[in-house]
Amino acid sequence: MDDLDKALIVALQRDGRASLSELAHDLKVTRATVRARLEKLRDSGEIAGFTVLTRADVSPHPVRGLMMLGIEGRGTERVMRALAAMPEVQAVHSTNGTWDLIAEIGTPTLVELDNTLFRIRRMDGVTRSETNLLLSTRRG
Template sequence: MTETDDTDRLLIAELSQNARLPVAKLAARLGLARTTVQARLERLERSGVIAGYTVRLSDQAQRQSIKATVLVQIRPAALPGVLTHLKRMPAVEAVHTTSGRFDLCCLLRTNNTLELDSALDQIGEIDGVILLESLIHLSTRIDRTV
């Protein structure tokens, strides 16, 4: 990965708010030439600093879904097989390895509680899963990811 400077971080912050901004608009906001911004974007993409561009759901769309954190304890050496199953589940948005009593922290998003219940059942049935605990997100009080 490449080093980033203050200008790169400002560029990334602008893209974090709206990844569809045209290069010319980004350049104007940053006070740089369009070619400079384009070159920086290409360098950040090539070096892996920018891994891709994504869709961010509106607050209204997010309120219409159920989000949960699922803590999962697995048997030793079961991680590859468990991850293979979790990758195939559309409800699973992210999986993090953790320290402590649980081995994985899974972030899930479903349309309703029935889908969440089904996803939890599927996780519990994966070979190698010993225990899981789910935490349904009720409201977001702080979100620095946007």
């Protein structure tokens, strides 16, 4: 695989729906060259297939979790306001049962999620918590 093959793969990773003409223009080669290289890369198995990325795949918050919170006394509304002001918190739910609140959290990395959880645990009124990472979401 030479530099042109690598550049073609990079271009396809950026836009898998790019036309042969667009690829040829961007790579400064002919359409015939792009077509031949693309066939060679597919035949050799270097390109195994094409796929679709959905909005969820390119989410700014690929690390997501649910944090259940126990709140002391009458501090629930104050904690809810503080949580709602945090950009990492996507939603805050009041609930019944063991937990007083559930916070949906989204961050770009696990380190940022850990930092967010640490800040929430230190809030006045938060007495205990439990966090579960969301591994996948299925609809339907």
